[in-house]
Amino acid sequence: MQNSTTSRTSLLNRSQVVRVRFPAGSVLGGETDFIFGSLAAVFDMFSEAELGVSLRALYALGLAVDGATHTTPLGIQIKKLTVYRKRQKNS
Numbered sequence: 001m002q003n004s005t006t007s008r009t010s011l012l013n014r015s016q017v018v019r020v021r022f023p024a025g026s027v028l029g030g031e032t033d034f035i036f037g038s039l040a041a042v043f044d045m046f047s048e049a050e051l052g053v054s055l056r057a058l059y060a061l062g063l064a065v066d067g068a069t070h071t072t073p074l075g076i077q078i079k080k081l082t083v084y085r086k087r088q089k090n091s
Contacts, residue, residue, distance in 0.1 A: 011087065012084040012085060012086060012087060013084070013085045013086075014082055014084055015037075015082075015083050015085070016065045016081065016082060017035050017036060017037060017080070017081050017083050018035070018036045018037075018038065018039055018041070018063075018078065018079070018080055018081075019033060019035055019036075019077075019078070019079050019080075019081055020033070020034045020035075020036065020046070020051070020076060020077070020078055021033050021034075021076065021077040021078075022034075022075075022076050023075045023076070026075075039055060039058050039059065039063075040055060042055075042078070043055050050074075051072055051074070051076055051078075052072035052073045053070070053072045053073075053076075053078070058070070058078065063078070063079070063080045064080065065081065065082055066080070066081060066082055067079075
């Protein structure tokens with residue numbers, strides 16, 4: 001049995017995603033959380049005006065994976081997260 005998080009996660013592939021969380025009731029269809037593969041992908045779906053922040057400003061902040069959440073002036077939270085995946089077996 002594995003005892004530490006480090007030994008468990010070493011068996012998994014890791015990648016990063018960007019979570020964008022809108023305040024409740026602010027997005028059509030009632031969705032509040034959106035997950036993207038990159039910061040740039042966020043701006044393919046939402047405009048700078050809708051987010052209250054520019055892509056350049058987010059890059060300048062240097063958002064760290066699993067670090068602090070950035071909250072825009074519009075109350076939208078943007079955070080980078082780690083996604084763990086099981087490694088595929090070679091056939």
